[in-house]
């Protein structure tokens with residue numbers, strides 16, 4: 001099975017590539033192959049040990065936000081289909097904000113932890129009304145949530161130690177306690193927010209391919225304090241996650257092959 005991983009920025013892409021190559025420490029991996037696409041470039045990690053990452057993984061830094069993510073994912077999906085080697089899974093990956101506190105277990109998703117999505121939800125796709133926010137589905141349009149296959153979510157959580165929960169997609173990074181509380185009240189199962197997952201999932205859904213989101217928490221969702229973001233720690237956690245996730249993806253690929261889908 002071929003897996004497409006979509007990140008926002010190059011630092012996230014490179015963290016995924018290091019993990020997918022089977023080298024969490026970045027010192028022995030061969031240079032990834034670069035595959036040009038119209039408007040984008042894919043990196044294909046070369047495994048350190050043969051068979052270290054059985055599925056073929058392509059990693060794309062598509063840009064920040066759901067629109068860039070959808071454009072990048074759709075380009076890669078179409079290119080793979082036209083080449084006769086379609087992807088079987090698309091993963092939105094990177095750093096993200098973590099929700100902490102009441103209703104989310106003792107700690108929610110603290111900085112440095114991993115979150116795997118059991119739902120990928122567009123949190124600000126809708127309309128403001130005098131009575132409050134209405135999702136687009138309440139207006140009679142489209143969708144606001146994608147649900148990754150449960151066995152895959154479970155396997156990835158077990159392999160990586162990631163917490164399972166809703167990952168919100170926002171176009172504006174939350175920067176106040178009021179907005180954080182509003183989102184948490186509207187999405188009690190939310191563990192993390194980021195800016196790309198829903199775009200990636202929409203592109204995947206259009207191609208009939210399942211999507212998953214995997215985030216390493218770099219900052220709490222709440223009052224803006226950019227200087228306190230622990231980006232390095234989160235990128236290290238992301239590399240570790242992609243190193244550990246190999247068996248789970250391989251098992252999922254084998255199951256799909258057996259089921260003939």
Ligand SMILES: O=C(O)c1cccc(C(=O)CC[C@H]2O[C@@H](n3cnc4c(=O)[nH]cnc43)[C@H](O)[C@@H]2O)c1
Nearest residue numbers: 008009011064065095096097173174193194195196
């Ligand atoms: O400055 C750097 O070195 C650097 C390295 C890696 C990533 C970044 C980013 O700024 C990535 C932006 C990306 O991060 C997601 N993100 C992270 N925290 C949040 C949040 O609290 N709310 C929403 N999104 C968040 C998001 O997906 C952005 O695309 C910088």
